[in-house]
Amino acid sequence: MRLRNKPQMVEAVMFFADQKISKQMLYPEFEAVLDGVVNMPEFTDQQMHAVYVLINPRLLVRSLVFFYIDFDEKGAVDPSWNIPLRHLAERAGRGPDLGAGPIRLACRSQTSVPWHQMHLWDPDLSPKNNHLLMIRDAVKRNTLSLLFEETHEHFFATEQFTVAAEERWDSASQVAVDTQAADREKDQEQRKKAAQIIKQQRLRISTLEAQHEEQLAALRLQHQGALTAQQQRALELEKQLAQQESLNRQLKQQLSVQADNLENLRADLQARLRAFEQHEREAMDSLRQQFEHELQARIAVAVVDYKEQVAIRDVEVAYKAEQAAQLNNELLQLKQQLQEQAGQSGEQILERLSRSGVVFVACHPGVGHITIPLKDMTFYQQKQREYIAKKCAVSEEQYTRWLAHYENPVCSIQLDDHAQCGLPLARENKPSSFVDGVTDRCSKHKRF
Known part of the structure; x- marks a missing residue:
């Protein structure tokens, strides 16, 4: 008697490039890549968009985790990469139905572990480039040669159907009741499908909102940088003007003093000349x-x-x-x-700590818990505030001003008597949303 392998749940990883699935592999192969046993030269020095996929025995998707993974110049995975894909898949929220009921979906806009949010990305749900449908179709094509359960639909020949006897025609009312029950089941199924479509649209809306927020933060950072450069240029010009005015005043004072000295010397010489003229020429010559x-x-x-x-x-x-x-x-x-x-x-x-599996995690206002790679540790120790500001997508100066506002959310305007307004304000929790002169001031002193 020959034993037959039974299909079971399978884990796989898919890589996206140019809005398409460029490579697929089983999870044991991905673990070999993580352990450094196998390198991937085609991903040299790149940050790839990858997806963890859980597939059931009928080749239907059950769980998806969209994550980033970095490769070095040799095609090896960054040793500081450490994302619990299985844990995220198990704790993920409900997603759209891809054929086997609502899937579990973990992405940037929907994750149960906030400090892993920066390492996740949102799928594209547009009709032209729907990543979820791409993954579903790729699994159906079974490029990985997975074992699966074959399902057969039962068909009946028309000769198998017979006409009921005339005395059983009275059961038509029962048929109508069954028809109504079938209609109710169809209605419930349509409602479930509509609910899944609504959930999918909500996920797409949240994804678009996250993308819009990132673009807005980048534009704010660019605007803040240009504004800071203009302000610095204006301060430099004002400083140069003040220095020039001070130099002019000093030169005027020196000229005035020299003119007074010259006038005094002239008066003195004229007095001596008058005195010399009163004496005889010989005395004047001798004195001269x-x-x-x-x-x-x-x-x-x-x-x-x-x-x-x-x-x-x-x-x-x-x-x-x-x-x-x-x-x-x-x-x-x-x-x-x-x-x-x-x-x-x-x-x-x-x-030694990194080889032992230790992950360096720090918590700072504005960015929360962050994982610090070993290669960034020196920069983090030397310029901690600048490193945190980059993580928040803002400049170091803006992060410093926001931190002062975050620790003491009051109006910071200085009054004429060298006192601060001090009116309590609503704390702004995001450094990228902080605007100097607006967020840290009350409505009376706000700068428009």
Whole structure:
């Protein structure tokens, strides 16, 4: 007696490229890819759209999980990738009917685990490129050569039907009752189909809303960046203008002082000339000669003193510059050694933790729980706020302002008496929806 393999539930993974299914594999093959046993050169250095599919013995879809997966330059999976596909499929919400009743669907807009939302994507439900129908048809084609149960419909020949006897014609009322029951069943079936269509349309609407929200966040970030650049340019111009005005005032003061000194010197010289004119020419000549000699002597002495001071200062400056260069070189060497020692020890510890299966998760306002890959850990430690701002799709400056508003949601306008308005406001929970001068101000001081 030969045993026959019985069909059972099968797990598979499908990859999408250019809005089409580019590759299919069974879940054990996908696990081999995750373990690094097999690489996929066709996905080198790409982030692929993939789908976890659970198939029943009749080649009908039961569960779907739409997720992202990253490949490096060698075609291997990113070692920090860790998404519990089976857990998400088991806890997923209800989706449309693909032939075997409502499926379990996990995607970006419908997931039971919020911190995995950023690693999921929404399927396209448009009539031209419906991803769900593509998956259903691909499973039906059975490219993976799965075992399945063959279903046969029973047909009856017309010779098998006989006319009831005349005495049984009175049971027509019972036939009408059965017909009404069949109509009710059809009505219920039509209602179920309508409910499934409505649910599918709601899922499509939520997907479109999520896409629109992402596009809106990108536009807001672009607008905020342009606005910030314009504001910085305006501040620079104002600063340059203030510096120029200050320089002009200083020059005017110097000119005024020089003019006063010149006028005083002129008056003094005129007084001396009048005095000299009163004396005899010989006395005036002698005084003039004496004055010139004294002036030349003083100038010579002053020039010698100044030259000696300048020479001393030049030697001191050269010596200090040499000492500063030596100290800077020593400081750079010490910093480099310290960074190499700290970086080597820290990276070794993090690599050991990553190989042990440890996942680095952090919680921050505005983004919630995030998984930090090992390659981003150094950037996260050095520039934590900038890293979190990128995760929120906003600039670091906007995230800083939003964080101040989030921690203390009051009107931040400064009044004339150097006091803050302080009127309580509704807290804005999304950094991308925060607008400086609008969200953090009351209706009285809001900047339009």
